[in-house]
Amino acid sequence: MxxxxxxxxxxxxxxxxxxxxxxxxxxxxxxxxxxxxxxxxxxxxxxxxxxxxxxxxxxxxxxxxxxxxxxxxxxxxxxxxxxxxxxxxxxxxxxxxxxxxxxxxxxxxxxxxxxxxxxxxxxxxxxxxxxxxxxxxxxxxxxxxxxxxxxxxxxxxxxxxxxxxxxxxxxxxxxxxxxxxxxxxxxxxxxxxxxxxxxxxxxxxxxxxxxxxxxxxxxxxxxxxxxxxxxxxxxxxxxxxxxxxxxxxxxxxxxxxxxGGKSPAVVLDDYDIETAANTLGGFFFGYLTGQVCHSLTRIIVPRAKHDAMVEALSAVAQGIVLGDPFDAATTSGPLALARQRDTVERYVAQGLAEGARLATGGRRPSHLNRGFFFEPTVFGNVSNDMTIAREEIFGPVLGVIAVEDEAEAIRTANDTIFGLNGAVFTNDRDRALRVARQIRSGTVGHNGPRTDFSIGFGGFRQxxxxxxxxxxxxxxxxxxxxxxxxxxx
Missing domain, CATH: 3.40.605.10 (Aldehyde Dehydrogenase; Chain A, domain 1)
Structure with missing residues (x-):
């Protein structure tokens, strides 16, 4: 570089x-x-x-x-x-x-x-x-x-x-x-x-x-x-x-x-896990390395699909090419600041200490000795009371949270001090509208992150x-x- x-x-x-x-x-x-x-x-x-x-x-x-x-x-x-x-x-x-x-x-x-x-x-x-x-x-x-x-x-x-x-x-x-x-x-x-x-x-x-x-x-x-x-x-x-x-x-x-935000992506039982993972992981890791207030960082899935989602998101993360933002081959750049990279490292350590499972990433890339780079990171077995599920990390870290049913998914999505963004993944438009109206956030996207400043952007609660x-x-x-x-x- x-x-x-x-x-x-x-x-x-x-x-x-x-x-x-x-x-x-x-x-x-x-x-x-x-x-x-x-x-x-x-x-x-x-x-x-x-x-x-x-x-x-x-x-x-x-x-x-x-x-x-x-x-x-x-x-x-x-x-x-x-x-x-x-x-x-x-x-x-x-x-x-x-x-x-x-x-x-x-x-x-x-x-x-x-x-x-x-x-x-x-x-x-x-x-x-x-x-x-x-x-x-x-x-x-x-x-x-x-x-x-x-x-x-x-x-x-x-x-x-x-x-x-x-x-x-x-x-x-x-x-x-x-x-x-x-x-x-x-x-x-x-x-x-x-x-x-x-x-x-x-x-x-x-x-x-x-x-x-x-x-x-x-x-x-x-x-x-x-x-x-x-x-x-x-x-x-x-x-x-x-x-x-x-x-x-x-x-x-x-x-x-x-x-800030700690926005949920609710993936309902009728939606394809791999499709959701590609949509969520590709945008999140590829756009500003997760340094976005409205990032969908809490991935809420049916318990039976938890492991498949962790595996699919990990595959997306491992396919990301970290490097010079001006290199045509690069798909994700560095964090903006040294202190932000340090903050992300502290949150990863805290996630491990509280019992989350690190599926991929979680460290500085060994092949890049300059720049504020950090590997795309996925945690599984995250519970909504963990620090990494409660606080805004502002870096390339996703957590997968398992729930029993739609009602628990909505409760989990709303169990936060934030309310900036959200998403509902389902093939049923009417179901998407019904669940979206129950999520307490300023924006809710259907089958993807869909914030739109031309319509209006902002948050509920804190x-x-x-x-x-x-x-x-x-x-x-x-x-x-x-x-x-x-x-x-």
Whole structure:
């Protein structure tokens, strides 16, 4: 594997108030190529003063600038121009995603456009269809209006596993709504946000509408607590989401939280085990090495089919080709971070200690001495009270859980603090609908993982608050106002 560099125009600056500005301090973050462990880029590290400056710029743009005072139809062309430039630079974003997060390039290249440019096009189109103003007759017979107005200055906090796509599904609806935003990118994967800032600068958004910087946790918490920020939208761990919700609650700031998951795949007795295993294992091991919040990691099967499922999933795992994300032969890349690999190792050890059976994987590959690689791993004999069935591992580890019948399968699926995703495998459509309605999660797919941001994405319980994508994703950045006029309806 050769050394790779990510080329950015202004890695040592922040995009604030429509300008590339010098940071307050001299700190930096090194961005590693997770396949080689070599530095691919170095970016500026924000301090408290930088955060305050970004909030002030966004606040001024919202309170005095033209953006929130434009009609949605006037803002939509900016979103279209963003989509055009994102499409033109699709390959740049795909390469950054592979270097920073480990997703296989041949997977990243076609997929990333569905998220980044697709999000901006979807929300640009909503300018003409979303009910921003609805006339209603009041109880007293007067003319009433129900209007939707921007929530205000929004802190956009994005994670390291899918930064470009998650940025798009937060920023696009926020911009259409008329909000101004401060994007706080993750230190481990900031480069797609920098590239997006270059595009914002190029298309001529009004100053302060989009502000972008990179910071660590302490400065991020300052951003969350800043009274100049009206809303926080965050994707990340449930633990971090709890802290953000607590801080926001102190001042009743609005929040959208897309958090962790421990999602079930319920394979019913009429469905072919090998087909289910190929669908589940192929997607899970091949897409971001399991570093996906909505991964289907608890495989719930009839007891009589437990061993067959473990064997079939193990065969899929053993057929995965670990290696350089840019190698055409590779089907799964590295984990994004050394600490994430360490975390996965600890969970594997805990699974063994609690009595689960390691069927395959469970260690670093011996043939790869560089990069944060970990073998695709399958556990059998997992009970739902084990740590590996309760906590989000965020790595290439699947557990197979045996149950007696459909009713126990549903109870087991719901026996979790999470509720982000799920799936039901059955040849009977009506049965799939019936079981899906009983699973407490934000998405349930039939015969596969079928999350869809264009419709809406988010979780029940501790998997989050609110929804991203679709009309609900736009509503999250709007406040509803009632106006009653002194005239008859």
């Amino acid at each position: 050769t050394a790779r560099r990510i080329e950015l125009k202004h890695p040592g600056r922040f995009y604030i108030g429509g300008e590339w500005v010098e940071p307050a301090g001299t700190g930096t973050f090194d961005v590693l190529d997770c396949a080689t462990e070599e530095v691919a880029a170095t970016v500026a590290r924000a301090e408290s003063a930088d955060m305050r400056r970004a909030v002030q710029a966004a606040r001024a743009a919202f309170d005095q600038g033209p953006w929130p005072r434009m009609a949605p139809a006037e803002r939509a062309p900016f979103l279209e121009r963003l989509a055009e430039r994102l499409e033109a630079m699709n390959d740049d974003f795909a390469q950054i995603w592979s270097i920073e997060s480990g997703v296989v390039y041949k997977v990243a290249q076609p997929r990333i456009g569905l998220f980044i440019s697709g999000a901006f096009r979807q929300y640009a189109a909503m300018a003409a269809t979303y009910p921003f103003e609805v006339e209603q007759r009041s109880q007293t017979g007067h003319r009433g209006l129900r209007v939707q107005e921007p929530v205000g200055v929004t802190a956009v906090i994005i994670p390291w596993n899918g930064p470009a796509g998650l940025l798009a599904y937060k920023v696009a609806p926020a911009l259409l709504a008329g909000c101004t935003v401060i994007v706080k990118s993750a230190p481990e994967a900031p480069c797609s946000a920098y590239l997006f800032a270059e595009i914002c600068d190029e298309i001529g958004l009004p100053p302060g509408v989009v502000n972008i910087l990179t910071a660590d946790r302490a400065e991020s918490e300052e951003l969350v607590r800043d009274p100049g920020v009206d809303k926080i939208t965050f994707t990340g761990s449930t633990a971090a989401g709890r802290r953000i919700a607590s801080a926001a609650g102190e001042r009743i700031a609005r929040v959208t939280l897309e958090l 998997s989050g608050i609110g929804r991203e994508g679709g009309p609900e994703g736009l509503a999250a950045f709007l406040e509803s106002k009632t106006i009653v006029l002194d005239e008859p309806a």
